[in-house]
Structures are given as structure tokens and as C-alpha cells.
Amino acid sequence: MSAxxxxxxxxxxxxxxxxxxxxxxxxxxPGWYRHACAACVAHHGIVPAxxxxxxxRGEVTYRAGTAR
Numbered sequence: 642m643s644a645x646x647x648x649x650x651x652x653x654x655x656x657x658x659x660x661x662x663x664x665x666x667x668x669x670x671p672g673w674y675r676h677a678c679a680a681c682v683a684h685h686g687i688v689p690a691x692x693x694x695x696x697x698r699g700e701v702t703y704r705a706g707t708a709r
Contacts, residue, residue: 647659647676648676650675650677651678651681651687652678652680657679658679659676660676660679660689661675661676661689661690662675662677662682662687662688662689662690662701663675663690663701665699675701686703686704686706687701687703688702688703
């Protein structure tokens with residue numbers, strides 16, 4: 642049996658707390674979540690999922706004026 646290990650989609654670390662920053666819905670399956678570590682959230686200005694407005698569709702969004 643294998644398990645899916647969450648990782649940061651920017652620096653690829655699996656260490657530390659990861660934040661959900663997006664999701665992908667798939668019609669034929671459960672889809673998946675996109676994660677980022679705290680350092681990448683801060684550096685790239687990624688908006689965490691729990692700060693997204695109502696009606697958010699799962700795309701990764703960035704704060705204005707931050708490096709990508």
C-alpha cells in the first residue's frame with residue numbers, strides 16, 4: 642500500500658506544516674489539493690485557502706506586489 646505525501650508545490654519540501662493553497666477538481670475522481678510551506682507562502686505572496694473569498698474556485702492566487 643502506498644500513501645500520498647503532501648509537499649510544497651514551489652520548493653518541494655515535505656517538512657513542516659503545509660498550507661492548502663488550491664485544489665483541482667476532477668470529474669472522474671476525487672481531485673487533489675495544492676500545498677505550500679510557510680516560507681513559500683510568505684516569499685511568493687500566496688493566499689491560503691482559508692483566506693479566500695466565498696465563491697473561490699480553487700485556483701492559486703497571489704497577493705499584489707509579491708514575487709512569483
